[in-house]
Amino acid sequence: MDKTEPFRERIKELTELINRYNHYYYVENQPLVSDSEYDQLLAELMDLEKQYPQFRLPDSPTQRVGGEILSEFKTVRHQVPMLSIDNTYSEQELRDFDRRIRELIRTQTVEYVVELKIDGVAVSLIYENGLFQLGATRGDGWQGDDITANLRTVKTLPLSIKHRERLEVRGEVYMRKDDFERLNRTRIEKGEEPFANPRNAAAGSLKLLDSSLVAKRNLQLFVYAGLLKSQPATHWEVLHFLKQLGFPVNPHGRMVKNIEEVLHLCQSWEKTKDSLPYNIDGLVIKVNCLKTQELLGATSKSPRWVVAFKFPAEQATTILEDVIIQVGRTGVLTPVAKLKPVPVSGTIVSRATLHNFDEIMRLGLKIGDRVFVEKGGEVIPKIVKAVIQVRSGAEKEILVPRNCPVCGSQVVKDEKGVALRCPNVTCPAQVKERIIHFASRGAMDIEGLGESRVTLLVDRGLLKDYGDIYSLRLHDIVNLEKMGEKSARNLLLAIQGSKKRPLSRLIFALGIRHVGAHSSEILASHFRSLERLSQADEETLAAIPEIGPVMAASIRAFFANQANVQVLEKLHKAGVTTIEETQPESNLLGGKIFVITGTLSRYTREEAARLLSSRGGRVSESVSRKTDYLVCGENPGSKLEKARSLKIPVITEEELEKMLGKG
Numbered sequence: 001m002d003k004t005e006p007f008r009e010r011i012k013e014l015t016e017l018i019n020r021y022n023h024y025y026y027v028e029n030q031p032l033v034s035d036s037e038y039d040q041l042l043a044e045l046m047d048l049e050k051q052y053p054q055f056r057l058p059d060s061p062t063q064r065v066g067g068e069i070l071s072e073f074k075t076v077r078h079q080v081p082m083l084s085i086d087n088t089y090s091e092q093e094l095r096d097f098d099r100r101i102r103e104l105i106r107t108q109t110v111e112y113v114v115e116l117k118i119d120g121v122a123v124s125l126i127y128e129n130g131l132f133q134l135g136a137t138r139g140d141g142w143q144g145d146d147i148t149a150n151l152r153t154v155k156t157l158p159l160s161i162k163h164r165e166r167l168e169v170r171g172e173v174y175m176r177k178d179d180f181e182r183l184n185r186t187r188i189e190k191g192e193e194p195f196a197n198p199r200n201a202a203a204g205s206l207k208l209l210d211s212s213l214v215a216k217r218n219l220q221l222f223v224y225a226g227l228l229k230s231q232p233a234t235h236w237e238v239l240h241f242l243k244q245l246g247f248p249v250n251p252h253g254r255m256v257k258n259i260e261e262v263l264h265l266c267q268s269w270e271k272t273k274d275s276l277p278y279n280i281d282g283l284v285i286k287v288n289c290l291k292t293q294e295l296l297g298a299t300s301k302s303p304r305w306v307v308a309f310k311f312p313a314e315q316a317t318t319i320l321e322d323v324i325i326q327v328g329r330t331g332v333l334t335p336v337a338k339l340k341p342v343p344v345s346g347t348i349v350s351r352a353t354l355h356n357f358d359e360i361m362r363l364g365l366k367i368g369d370r371v372f373v374e375k376g377g378e379v380i381p382k383i384v385k386a387v388i389q390v391r392s393g394a395e396k397e398i399l400v401p402r403n404c405p406v407c408g409s410q411v412v413k414d415e416k417g418v419a420l421r422c423p424n425v426t427c428p429a430q431v432k433e434r435i436i437h438f439a440s441r442g443a444m445d446i447e448g449l450g451e452s453r454v455t456l457l458v459d460r461g462l463l464k465d466y467g468d469i470y471s472l473r474l475h476d477i478v479n480l481e482k483m484g485e486k487s488a489r490n491l492l493l494a495i496q497g498s499k500k501r502p503l504s505r506l507i508f509a510l511g512i513r514h515v516g517a518h519s520s521e522i523l524a525s526h527f528r529s530l531e532r533l534s535q536a537d538e539e540t541l542a543a544i545p546e547i548g549p550v551m552a553a554s555i556r557a558f559f560a561n562q563a564n565v566q567v568l569e570k571l572h573k574a575g576v577t578t579i580e581e582t583q584p585e586s587n588l589l590g591g592k593i594f595v596i597t598g599t600l601s602r603y604t605r606e607e608a609a610r611l612l613s614s615r616g617g618r619v620s621e622s623v624s625r626k627t628d629y630l631v632c633g634e635n636p637g638s639k640l641e642k643a644r645s646l647k648i649p650v651i652t653e654e655e656l657e658k659m660l661g662k663g
């Protein structure tokens with residue numbers, strides 16, 4: 001027997017197991033194993049596939065993380081065109097639809113299947129020999145884009161099915177409302193344009209050429225049609241069959257006996273649709289019997305056996321009374337519209353989001369305008385447009401704030417020019433989050449100073465910024481809720497102990513925008529003192545490798561803010577270390593840049609990094625043309641390949657020790 005045979009077997013076994021766990025977790029909402037066990041199995045599979053790529057199976061779950069970067073999408077011709085569906089907007093139109101069908105097929109009543117109309121992006125999925133082969137967008141109905149790589153990242157999409165015949169399945173890719181809100185929050189934080197609604201977010205995600213980015217969007221899928229070679233008698237049975245094959249079929253579909261029951265469902269969903277975790281914009285009503293569907297056929301535009309009932313547009317007009325500015329926890333200024341209260345789909349709306357000031361410009365809004373307000377699936381309604389024809393002339397311009405409405409600091413514009421931000425660390429709107437970050441494990445690591453305690457201390461007025469942490473006294477905190485003398489003493493000890501953290505930790509703890517842990521290390525080893533860093537001009541900063549102009553501007557803005565200077569003064573007075581204490585013992589390595597990969601036998605990575613910098617070397621996380629040496633330990637990762645391809649010298653641990661003058 002081939003020696004590698006057991007590995008082939010194990011890869012097959014893991015693939016099947018993980019695909020099964022995936023299905024139960026994502027489609028059935030019924031996890032079979034703990035997350036950590038799942039992660040372990042997946043890691044094992046990834047590892048084996050790396051060693052034995054020839055055994056990787058086409059339905060391997062490791063493909064779901066994406067990775068393929070395309071320059072463009074190929075065009076795919078649909079074998080069966082994806083026709084559009086006629087819309088109806090009223091009870092009468094639905095009754096007309098039913099009457100036409102009954103007249104055409106000469107019958108008393110028609111059985112229908114009523115499904116939710118998911119507000120997403122229509123896709124076609126092709127399976128051959130039981131494997132997912134091709135996925136495409138609807139496009140113009142006749143041809144769409146090949147988005148197979150992106151669709152593979154949708155976790156509810158089965159990569160293999162127990163059905164050998166060619167099968168085309170159609171469905172809707174969508175984004176859940178909570179994922180949408182989260183995505184937009186991060187986009188706003190990053191100064192990127194938020195998506196208007198979950199459908200746009202799903203469509204935008206499917207258009208990304210880098211599938212590893214799509215994998216992070218957590219897209220979802222429901223299927224609603226299968227073009228089977230041997231059709232069962234009804235659409236209802238098709239749905240059942242698809243579900244058995246492992247496809248996600250929406251659980252709210254219903255089979256009903258007549259149009260009265262259809263109307264009843266329409267009414268009840270109109271009232272309850274907002275409680276769903278995703279958006280629907282109506283219901284789809286299909287003739288259940290497939291023979292009848294065939295008989296009815298299609299017009300050139302759409303099939304005669306199906307119709308959509310669209311919920312009435314949830315818009316209203318009202319007056320924009322004012323625009324107030326909110327300051328978020330990271331300092332982003334968000335304009336919020338204050339509206340004359342108006343009912344929109346059952347609730348009274350008095351506020352609407354405006355996202356940012358560019359949005360106000362785009363809409364051309366003025367205070368006092370009559371505006372259209374729309375309530376989509378989003379939690380907060382939004383302004384769609386202003387009715388400028390009815391302006392009286394008394395409307396007022398909306399001014400872009402130059403100062404933070406909470407603390408008065410001069411605001412800064414994001415590099416992308418969309419978001420406005422308050423750069424002041426003592427701004428009350430941001431102070432809690434900043435203190436929590438300052439004390440967190442990766443920063444100053446003050447044990448016992450977590451979210452709940454920080455909240456308590458800020459609310460009691462004991463902390464106004466993170467500089468105050470070091471002037472806390474025992475009698476201040478001992479009487480706080482749930483804090484006895486022992487834990488108060490421990491907290492003070494932890495605070496004392498944090499004064500001696502390395503400079504890089506302190507820089508990271510300051511919470512300068514864009515400056516993460518890694519950049520903090522670079523800055524610390526370059527400047528070796530907080531004072532020197534604070535005096536560096538933008539040009540000097542931008543010239544440091546891996547820093548760049550965006551970070552440079554942000555660092556400059558931070559130290560230019562007077563309130564920040566005062567906080568730094570508090571840290572200094574409290575005796576917090578603000579210089580790099582470990583001066584390089586020698587400059588043996590003369591600033592050469594090292595990257596470490598794999599496991600070293602004598603040092604942890606941190607130890608090796610410290611050793612290198614003590615000899616005047618620098619350590620970087622990733623291999624680039626600037627790298628001077630790659631230090632290669634046991635089980636090296638992809639950095640080794642990269643270093644080889646860039647012809648960067650690779651050295652062993654022993655060779656490294658020789659360079660350090662140790663071997």
Ligand SMILES: [Zn+2]
Nearest residue numbers: 404407422427
């Ligand atoms: Zn502020």
